[in-house]
Amino acid sequence: MRLASLLGLPSFAAALVGAASFKDCQHKVKESIHDPPRGWYKHAPAPKHHVLELKIALPQPKFPELEQHLWEVSDPNHTRYGAHLSKEEADALMAPHPETLDIVSQWLASYGLAEEDLIRPSANDWVTIHVPVSLAEEMLNTTYHVYKNFKTGESIVRTTSYSLPEILHEHVDLIQPTTMFARFKAFKTTLHWANQAQALVSNSSGGMITGPAGNQVDASCNKTVTISCLRQLYNAVDYNTSATNCNRLAVTGYLGQIANDMDLQQFYQLQNPLAYGSNYTFVAIHGGANNQSYEAAGLEANLDTQVAFGLSWPTPGTFYSTGGEPPFIPDTPGSDNTNEPYTNWLHHVLSQDTLPQSISTSYGDDEQTVPYTYATRVCAGMATLGARGVSVVFSSGDGGVGDGDSNPATQQCFSNDGRNVTKFMPTFPASCPYVTAVGGTANVPETAVNFSGGGFSDYFHRPAYQDAAVSKYLAKLAPGTYEGLFNPMGRAYPDVAAQARNFATVYRGSTVSTAGTSCAAPTFIAFISMLNDARITAGKSPLGFLNPFLYSRGYAGLNDITKGQNPGCGTDGFNATVGWDPITGHGTPNFEKLKHLVLTMP
Structure with a gap:
């Protein structure tokens, strides 16, 4: 099984846009769900000052190659069985394309987020930012709400849809927390x-x-x-x-x-x-x-x-x-x-x-x-x-x-x-x-x-x-x-x-x-x-x-x-x-x- 449909190479026909022009780009829905899962209900608008930890997943164009390594080193009938990858080798296969890093950084900079505000793992395949709800709503062209769970009384801040400038769609796999209602109990x-x-x-x-x-x-x-x-x-x-x-x-x-x-x-x-x-x-x-x-x-x-x-x-x-x-x-x-x-x-x-x-x-x-x-x-x-x-x-x-x-x-x-x-x-x-x-x-x-x-x-x-x-x-x-x-x-x-x-x-x-x-x-x-x-x-x-x-x-x-x-x-x-x-x-x-x-x- 491959995840190439999600993790494939972006096409880089479009030139990188200037930081100031991102806000003028037309937004297109990136992800949406029909309704919150059964058991959750919309309680109130999310407090505008509440800080969200947004995680942005960047495409991993070499994942199919990493997956092939996995099958080979895990198959006891294969000659490479047990030849596991090092951290450096795995990082190289998880890394996004350099142009993806550039354009996502420019988009974030257009909202005042400098490189020192960005948290990245060693493979650079995710970007984590901390922003108030008010800014997240502007960046994602959405509205966050507090949702409550009927059974447990838990409350979470989520939305049922978010959008990105069209030029970003092939450079971003997902952004969460947005549409995710899992409790992971x-x-x-x-x-x-x-x-x-x-x-x-x-x-x-x-x-x-x-x-x-x-x-x-x-x-x-x-x-x-x-x-x-x-x-x-x-x-x-x-x-x-x-x-x-x-x-x-x-x-x-x-x-x-x-x-x-x-x-x-x-x-x-x-x-x-x-x-x-x-x-x-x-x-x-x-x-x-x-x-x-x-x-x-x-x-x-x-x-x-x-x-x-x-x-x-x-x-x-x-x-x-x-x-x-x-x-x-x-x-x-x-x-x-x-x-x-x-x-x-x-x-x-x-x-x-x-x-x-x-x-x-x-x-x-x-x-x-x-x-x-x-x-x-x-x-x-x-x-x-x-x-x-x-x-x-x-x-x-x-x-x-x-x-x-x-x-x-x-x-x-x-x-x-x-x-x-x-x-x-x-x-x-x-x-x-x-x-x-x-x-x-x-x-x-x-x-x-x-x-x-x-x-x-x-x-x-x-x-x-x-x-x-x-x-x-x-x-x-x-x-x-x-x-x-x-x-x-x-x-x-x-x-x-x-x-x-x-x-x-x-x-x-x-x-x-x-x-x-x-x-x-x-x-x-x-x-x-x-x-x-x-x-x-x-x-x-x-x-x-x-x-x-x-x-x-x-x-x-x-x-x-x-x-x-x-x-x-x-x-x-x-x-x-x-x-x-x-x-x-x-x-x-x-x-x-x-x-x-x-x-x-x-």
Whole structure:
């Protein structure tokens, strides 16, 4: 799949215009949406003095070349497998044409913005500016409003359409925040929230269950999932990682989610005593906070760090805290907007010379709330990470085939294109073909958990690496099944799965039970980090983008999940079955089998 239609070379027939003449140029609509997504309503005009952080994406004419590198270095059957790009090589392939840089700078200068007012990442493919609403409205020939969410009460400043001088259209891919209403919430369900402070005093029920690898798993793992349970279930009890081979693992945090260090140490005492006293590297991005009071602790951040770092210790861990905390309160001076979190994070990490080899994110939203232009650009950034040798995983969501609401009775499954037709709701960024999406399972023996997000993208075509597996699944569906509710030619997800219910997590000094594909993503990435550890120790490259391996060879090292459904939108959803399915993908990890597979590859 290529994004060339969005990222192609501009034609430079038109001469650059003088700075003063931009305001006299005829504006043409660059992007618009029919209405705000269901659940949002126009509340009031945006305060003219409110400062917007506008991000301007410039075309990447060499992206098709970067994408070709990605396919080659990620395909275990290709001679270039593992020959990942350096930061400098990736930057060169992400860079806009010099004439694009010139004309966009002239346009900004015509509104009084000097070069020192512009923030650019190392590849120069984005420009960030801070301007009041009044100036943004003039530049974009639009009117901003405060929109409120019926369900959450959140407020954001957005518009439903914006325009640019015609000469700029081929030099600008998108500008946000404008038409984007995604909330990018953490993927966790509260269905199983309960105080289980005594659950970890003794985690032995005296009984054992046979796990998918044929090994014995403590029967208590059917009630409470711990680090020990996951290592037993996924066949990695005896594997010890290194702290000195340059392998690193990272998890991300957004929207004010803070990982509490005291909670982490308590978790280590209970579940991995050898790790007690160790810590991770904290990286603040765009004002990411690190308030270590119990009151500031975030359940999502605690879950991600405890599971990922608890499983992979002593591999060095990194927690990225990216700023931007909702809700926006329009009447409070200095309050911020809920801006798009992934661009700030991507700009930071792609500007680094070295990166963690494995990164997990447990956030997302309905694909249709994300403008297509924005989704493709963020997805291109994920492709760049893969080309640089990073394995990137995302939770698949917690709404089954629905809109992210874990309660099927309250889901709103309608298109926001003005037609208001009933349809399944794919999740982004899980639907990006350059990331590995992780669905959820429960119990031993494992079955698909009913809230596991899965389905087919409306934005991205099915990539070649999954053609065979997905076609086999679709062929099993009865003719006409859910016809019109999903796009059978879209990128299908999830790719894999892991446990997603009854996780014992330490939160503000107590042990609570959490659930959601937020549990599954850090679990899966920890086992990928162990595989990277094994390859690096053996003198091999890290795995990088996982999907070409998973669909060509890696599925042989996964436990196929064949039972369960993911209901939503008034339907029973899809069913788990033999082979790939849109609930659990190819299944859950069998570490020893996967280790054998990755060590026999170049």
